[in-house]
Amino acid sequence: MAFNVQEFKKEYTKKFEELFAYGYDEGSTTERFIALGDLVRGLYTEEWKSTVEDYIADQSKQVYYFSMEFLPGRMLKSNLLNLGILDCVREGMQELGLDFDEVARGEVDPALGNGGLGRLASCFMDSIASTGLAGHGNGIRYRYGLFQQKFVNGYQIELPENWLRNRNVWEVRKENKAVIVRFGGQVNLAADEDGKMTVRYENTRNILAVPYDTAQVGYKNGVINNLRLWSAEIPYGEEANFSTVEERDDVMRITEVLYPDDSNYEGRLLRVKQEYFFSSAGIQSIIRYFKKLKLDWNQFPEKTAIHINDTHPTLAIPELMRILLDEEGLGWDQAWEITKKTISYTNHTILQEAMERWPEGMIAELLPRIYQIIAEINRRHIEKKIPIYGNELAYRTAIIDQGQIKMANLAIIGSHSVNGVAQLHTDILMAETLHDFFVMYPQKFNNKTNGITQRRWVQIANEALTDLLDDTIGAEWKKNPLEIRLLKAFREDEEVLEALETVKLKNKQRFADYVLKTMGIEIDPTAIFDVQIKRMHAYKRQLLNVMHILDRYLQLKDDPSLDFPKRVFIFGAKAAPSYYYAKEIIKLINAIADLINNDSTIGDKIKIVFVENYGVSLAELIIPAADISEQISLAGKEASGTSNMKLMSNGAITMATLDGANVEIRDNVGDENIFVFGLKSEEVQSYYRNGNYHAYDIYEKNPRVKRVLNMLVDGSIPGIEQEGRDIFDSLVKFNDEYFLLKDFDSYIAAQYSADRIYADRGKWNRMALMNIANSGPFSSDYTIRRYADEIWKIKPKS
Ligand code: Z16
The missing domain is CATH 3.40.50.2000 (Glycogen Phosphorylase B;)
Structure with a gap:
């Protein structure tokens, strides 16, 4: 990026005054950061736009990384580093008499994840852009991040993390890309004029999913991908079928806060609402993009890969099926082939207490059509596997078992790839934890040892x-x-x-x-x-x-x-x-x-x-x-x-x-x-x-x-x-x-x-050197x- 210290100083001074109507020397650290961040975002919007345009023009295959959590850390320095202007900006700030590191600390660290899984997703976003791949994140824009921890008399207490208290300079709200996500209601079959049956959803609660996009800048390569985080809002016009204040509150609650559980599952209704909300919104926006390419549905997997980070986004599988079946009119077999070829899944734990399973009744009520589709996937799976593996093995791999929907089973059956995150972990999955599935689908299993940027x-x-x-x-x-x-x-x-x-x-x-x-x-x-x-x-x-x-x-x-x-x-x-x-x-x-x-x-x-x-x-x-x-x-x-x-x-x-x-x-x-x-x-x-x-x-x-x-x-x-x-x-x-x-x-x-x-x-120093x-x-x-x-x-x- 062509940019020099003199230019920077001029631009920064101008930007600050434009935003705050006084000079940067009078500003707070937060304001100084906001002016800098805003300036930096302006520097890459051109390339951001052209990256997307090139993808469309080249019809290049896109990968979407669905993750309930992202932990990007402060983005100022990483954006500057990747744009290749970190030194220039540091020097400029210094010449303006500002402490660059202090200004950088004026940015809030978005804690939209718990730990390893969320941070991995952010390392991956950085590496996807930096290695020049067309890949984007799909997640939730939580209003509150992971709690702030304080110690009082040695005990942990939790305080809300209001990370959006200052302006978020990196995100761009894209209201025109919003989609509707439907909950509840009933599923009915209706015949149209030519007697063709269509599925109709009635009396649903409709929620507006509004995307906020954040650029993922590649390291000195001109590639700028997208991290899309969805926020739940009340729809306007016809879709706004809410009557009470409580119902409105319910909507806002969906993207209100990140669940603070690391490697532990809690069967909360709100959690599954979050999972379906961002999975459905993500799938809908992917389909909308694909349709612009005007290709045949069978080419969908050639142009699209969808990766699910742990089982949290597994409802993307029945959601993709739903749209292909009900909205695009494909038959089951074709839709199923497309879905499996598109989706891949990473497992992050063998701990039993972390395995997601949802009560059948809960899903049937909250997502009646999705429930039907899951039940049908399950029925076909068992029907197909009994003759090959016998009753016992077939039923052990069932998706629905004792009134519970096992998300890992759905993720494995509905995808073409299942990977562990280190060799030992993958070996244990194949030999123990997921052995039954390994017997059925040995070719799906593979290892991808984690990495860091x-x-x-x-x-x-x-x-x-x-x-x-x-x-x-x-x-x-x-x-x-x-x-x-x-x-x-x-x-x-x-x-x-x-x-x-x-x-x-x-x-x-x-x-x-x-x-x-x-x-x-x-x-x-x-x-x-x-x-x-x-x-x-x-x-x-x-x-x-x-x-x-x-x-x-x-x-x-x-x-x-x-x-x-x-x-x-x-x-x-x-x-x-x-x-x-x-x-x-x-x-x-x-x-x-x-x-x-x-x-x-x-x-x-x-x-x-x-x-x-x-x-x-x-x-x-x-x-x-x-x-x-x-x-x-x-x-x-x-x-x-x-x-x-x-x-x-x-x-x-x-x-x-x-x-x-x-x-x-x-x-x-x-x-x-x-x-x-x-x-x-x-x-x-x-x-x-x-x-x-x-x-x-x-x-x-x-x-x-x-x-x-x-x-x-x-x-x-x-x-x-x-x-x-x-x-x-x-x-x-x-x-x-x-x-x-x-x-x-x-x-x-x-x-x-x-x-x-x-x-x-x-x-000791030699050992340290050898580690590096x-x-x-x-x-x-x-x-x-x-x-x-x-x-x-x-x-x-x-
Ligand atoms: C998580 O951070 C991890 C696993 C999990 O089931 C849920 C969460 Cl929130 C971690 C693993 O514990 C860790 O070993 C691994 O390095 C990390 O995921 C990324 O794969």
Whole structure:
């Protein structure tokens, strides 16, 4: 993008005055950001428009990524970076006497997702545009994002996240592209003049779905795709069949707030309304686009791929069927072939409690026509499979079972591709969780290991590392992330290793400043920064981390002269508001932090920092500062993990169980550049199957475990009477579902070897270097290329 500093300064000054009627020097940070964002959006609208026009002119195949969640993070810097004008704007702002980073922080971070799944969707949007693919997001414009987390007396409390309180400069409301989504009512058959039967919906509640579009700017390639988020509104004119105020309120409620549950299913009516709302709106707008091309319906899958991110958008399948059958007049078989060829599905979890299933009656009442179609898909599926696989297998794969509609079953049967998100996860799906389906449709199953965009997670979050890389290996890695492997040549280069240490120290200092300012805790930037950042969940085992902290604390109390490097344990985690146990662990960690941070007898050998309101923006601050990346879920439970990839890309060394993508990280960095511990997935499976795990025995026989766990119930940690007892019981009395006690010894041993190596700075720096150098394969650019080649069958724009 041709643009110079002088021009920028002029444009910015003008834009600010136009918007606010006074000079930028008088403006607030928010206003300064709004003026900048507004200016930047204006810079790319031309290319945004022409990208769409080119797609239509070339009739290129489009992929639509349907996701209930997107977590883009602040967009100012990523847009500037991808437009190629980040440096220019930074310089211009500085010359205007403005602090660019501060202005950038004036943007609200849109928290329209819970965690990994939503952030993955946003990495994918960035990679789709940046690799030149015609792909767009489809989701919900929640009025309120994921709750803001505060700690009060160590307890999590949730506050509404009103992310639209200031103007959203990036979105464009497209009222003329609105569609109607219908709920309720009855389905009737009616004959027209020639006796042809048509399906009529009567007495439906009609809701207007209004799209808000946000540009997805590709990295220096002129491609600008679209993220379309739908908002529910009351229709005008004939469609406005509402009578009471309550009915109106109901409409507004659909896109009011994001459900705050990560990997946990809650069978709420409003949730399924949200799911149908954005699935239907998305399908309708795709069909409208396809019709402009004036092609035959059989060409629909040649021109369209629709990807459903987890089962949340699965109603896209019967919705596509409905439109093809009822509105376009196709026969069942043709419609079904088109649907299956168009749709593909990603599974993100094997946790049973996360599997979506809806009561038949609920769907029949809310979406009568969709229910009929699901029932017919189910009927045909069973009828077809019985002769081949027998009754038992056929019924085990049924969509409707015991009055429930199983969304994963519908997603698998109604699509041509089912993928897991790391090799181990996909293997478990095929061998265990979805084995029945694997027997029926082996060709549908495939793996697509997750990835991350180094543009955000290195170039934007870690400018110091970016500069060092550029100076050391050149800038090719930015276009071609695998080229970061060139860094390996410098593994014995003292100067580079020291420079790497300096970069890390600088990032640790930056985070330490934040911690001092926001929490009043002083931390030493030369200490080991040991980081666990992810949703709070029992299977992720933050509690194992806690056990290590308590053990270390006890060792130090016994012998204050013990010589190991100082450590700062850094946590960031939100708990689902209804997840009681997760909230108890939050309270526990905060109580331990209070105890240890204020214990002068251990000096600052151990510090604990539990940041409030962890999210994308805080991740950008924490990840570059991390030395150790805690990836300690019970083997077999974490589908992939993606913070593991972000942390390794920033030179943190992984403390890992062989779970999710950790396995592939180990394969890439080699055993000597990672700390691996704990049970393997097969061992866990075998314990579950044989029922021969006895946590109580470990508690009785392992004095270190016993001492640590007793701390939970003997009053040594003030303020956790209830929590300490509950957590103790979950481990000792209820047999420790996630094998913390079993993995304790090997975890502690791995932590001690980390201590020893950290003391050898050269060695540690070399390990950090090798992690960075081997992070290229985890770029979402490659993940997306594999989705494009193997599932979506689309090619980059040349
Ligand atoms: C989610 O973030 C994930 C799974 C799920 O069923 C629901 C939500 Cl909201 C996560 C997985 O836990 C994680 O392992 C994975 O890396 C991520 O999805 C992206 O695939």
